[in-house]
Amino acid sequence: MSSRDPVSDRTSSQRRMTAPGFADLKAAGRKISMVTAYDYSFAQLVDSAGVECILVGDSMSMVVQGHENTLPVTLDEMIYHAEMVGRAVQSALVVVDMPFPSYHVGVSKAIESSGRILKESRCQAVKLEGGVDQADTISALVSAGIPVMAHCGLGPQSIHQLGGYRVQRDEAALLDDARAATEAGAFAMVLECVPQEVARKITESIAIPTIGIGAGPHCDGQVLVLHDLLGLTVDYVPRFVRAYADLKTEVLGAVRRFRDDVREGEFPGPEHGYE
Ligand code: KIV
Secondary structure: OOOEOOOEOOEHHHOOEOOOHHHHHHHOOOOEEEEEOOOHHHHHHHHHOOOOEEEEOOOHHHHOOOOOOOOOOOHHHHHHHHHHHHHHOOOOEEEEEOOOOOOOOOHHHHHHHHHHHHHHHOOOEEEEEEOHHHHHHHHHHHHOOOOEEEEEEOOHHHHHHHOOOOOOOOHHHHHHHHHHHHHHOOOEEEEEOOOHHHHHHHHHHOOOOEEEEOOOOOOOEEEEOHHHHOOOOOOOOOOOOOOOOOHHHHHHHHHHHHHHHHHOOOOOOHHHOOO
């Protein structure tokens, strides 16, 4: 007989992570893993690996589309990729980034944009950057039945205002943001590039889980961009990344071997042909 999982709305034979289940994970002291994915094949693999959360991140703008920052990716493009991920994932909670500036132009526009994400991609939650400044929007989305993950600390969508990807050190402002997002109803929060002691204080002072990236070990969970985790990133790799594979070398080697086999008439072999 299948048992009911305490952190999801499904039985053990059909488990699916939910947004409310994140609070249970924090209460149980269970660390949360979150990884980005942007297409069907990788989303299937990442989900099979058993992470609790998959993020269709606007980092797609950089690692998939080749832009220099996260600003250019559009709502339609986010939804197009979220649909691929939504079709693949069976177990993890799938969160989709609201792209710049889909939630900055008024609360009703934010509800319309995030409503489109949930309706068209079949993913379960959205993420947006901000704390105090986005509290009204978070609250309105939550009232509309849309689970929101907040993103505090370094907000890459504000890169031009911040003047660079810098560690955010204003402890009082960071605590205010974390509390405002929590009170507004966010179910979890990414903390990006904040000193680890500040991340610890925030994590201990709010009820919802913190998921860190460049925020040290005291957060309730950790997130990495898939391309960084797999060693696929060609350009700059931030100091907070640990690469768990070297797929860049693997891919280069495989494609070069294919090229050489074709040049030398070694591929295709007799076993690859039809009579
Ligand atoms: O877009 C993204 O991948 C993100 C993570 C870095 C948290 O927001």
